[in-house]
Amino acid sequence: MTVNRRTVIGSATAMAALGSMKMTLADSHRKPTVVVVGGGAGGATAARYIAKDSAGGINVVLIEPTRTYYSCFFSNLYIGGFRDFESIGHTYGKLAADFGINVVHDWAVGVDRDAKTVALAGGGAVPYDKLILSPGIDFVNGAVEGWDITSQHAMPHAYKAGxxxxxxxxxxxxxxxxxxxxxxxxxxPYRCPPGPYERVSMVAHILKQANPTAKIIIADPKPKFSKMALFEEGWGDHYAGMIDWIGEDFGGGNVSVNPKEMTLSIDGEVTKVDVCNVIPAMKAGHIAHQASLTEGNWVPVNAADMSSKADGDIYVLGDASQQGDMPKSAFSANSQAKICANAIRGALTGSSVFPARFSNTCWSLIGPENGVKVGATYEATPEKIARVDGFISQIGESSELRKETYKESVAWYSAISADIFGA
Incomplete structure (x- = not known):
């Protein structure tokens, strides 16, 4: 079996692919190889930009276990009935066919930093010159008393989409x-700061239509949250009397659950519930910890290129990174990936490397055509990615402006999906 750079590989053929990959490297006078672990907003973007801008001068291998990536961003709109499930699913065929990326559908289970290889669950190891990790999040064990990952069927987190x-x-x-x-x-810190509150808005939207006497309780360990005033305004306008937010000052951080009994305890007061969406504390994806790159829950990186502070040949993007002022969002990961790709191309081929500039915008839908946003621009400093300036939607905006903000978010989703996975 011959496997070339334009082949999409399944885990069952990973060993054959690895053998062919070694021959490809030898036959191409040892072109440098970049391995990317994680095919989301950070990893897939980095793989695509390295492949498309290096004109075949770099072998790019993308390791991603799923054949269809369902985006966490915009998944709340599916929950609220504003999108169908297929619309948030994306495949990797164009990255393979149009950009010559070797897409390996398998789990990356270990990194040998001395040998510079990535081990696969299906067997074998992929060698790299530069390694990009974009593994997203995992959950902190014991973060919510009574809940662990085995409880996710009774009390789903829905913070890994699908x-x-x-x-x-x-x-x-x-x-x-x-x-x-x-x-x-x-x-x-956690993935997508406005995400839980947009989700509450979307749940309230469908309950208002089908179950108008239902109630929503939010137990929150924080004293405030992203876009708080905007969400509270929108909840009052659209879902008056339906939503109770219980913050840190009222016991929101003293919480336990019982998945078998379907109960929630807030500061000792037990409530029987019908649905319990538990979103635990988060940490970098497992492989970042396995590679001994983390300090605490996240991976410290250098702002100029997203390289790990523990290993200059490994770069960490998006949610898993501890980089400074940028939120953990898809827009951030996509922005960081382009800076990282430019730096890696420069290191491996001598191409021009440009100063790092980053940006982010987070849109949220509160009700039908009631969209709000927050965003900023950033620069790399010796200490961190630092915020330069920013913007946020304002209380009392017109319905026309909110409608335009929602339309802007829909256009952005189409554009960023094409930028990540290939138009």
């Missing part, structure tokens, strides 16, 4: 009339 997202929507739609939806919100 079947968990479908499950949470199905549970909400199956709630009895007048039932209770509860969310346990995460502590800082």
């Amino acid at each position: 079947s968990q997202t479908e499950l949470l929507r199905a549970q909400v739609l199956a709630m009895p009339q007048g039932g209770i939806y509860a969310m346990v919100a995460p502590p800082n």
Whole structure:
């Protein structure tokens, strides 16, 4: 079997692919190889930009276990009924066919930093000259008393999109009339700061239509949250009397759950609930910890190129990184990936490297055509990625402006999806 750079590889053929990859390297006078672990907003963007801008001068290998990537960003809109599930799913065929990226559908289970190889669950190891890790998040064990990953079917987190997202929507739609939806919100820092509160808005939207006497409880360990005033304004306008937010000052950080009994305890007061969306504290994806790159829960990186402070040949993007002022968002990961790709091309081929400039925008949908946003620009300093300036939607904006903001977010989703996975 011959496997070339334009082949999409399944885990069952990973060993054959690795053998062919070694021959390809030898036959191409040892072109440098960049291995990317994680095919989301950070990893897939970096793989695409390195491949498309190096004119075949760099072998790019993307390791991603799933054949269809479901984006966490915009998954709340599926929960709220504003998008269908297929619209948030993306495949890797164009990255392979149009950009010559070797896409290996397998789990990366270990990094040998001395040998410069990445081990695969299916067997074998992929050699690299430069390695990019974009593994997203995992959850901190014991972060919510009574909940662990085995409880995710009874009390879904839905913070890794896919079947968990479908499950949470199905549970909400199956709630009895007048039932209770509860969310346990995460502590800082976590993926997508406005995400839990947009989700509450989307759940409230479908309950208002199908189950108008239902109630929503948010147990939150934080004293405030992203776009708080905007969400509270929108909840008052669209879902008056339906949502109770219980913050740190009122016991929101003293929480436990019982998945078997379907109960939530807030500061000792136990409530029987019908749906419990537990979003625990987060940490960098497992492989970052396995590679001994983390300090605490995240990977410290250099702002200029996203390289790990522990290993200059490994770069860490997006949610897993500890980089400074940027939020953990898809827009951030995509922005960081382009800076990283430019730096790696420069290191391996001598091409021009430009000063690092970053940007981010986070849109949220509160109700039908009621979109809000927050964003900023950033620069690299010796200490961190530092915020330069920013913007946020304002209280009391016109319905026309909110509608335009929502339309802007829909256009952005189409554009960033094409930028990540190939137009």
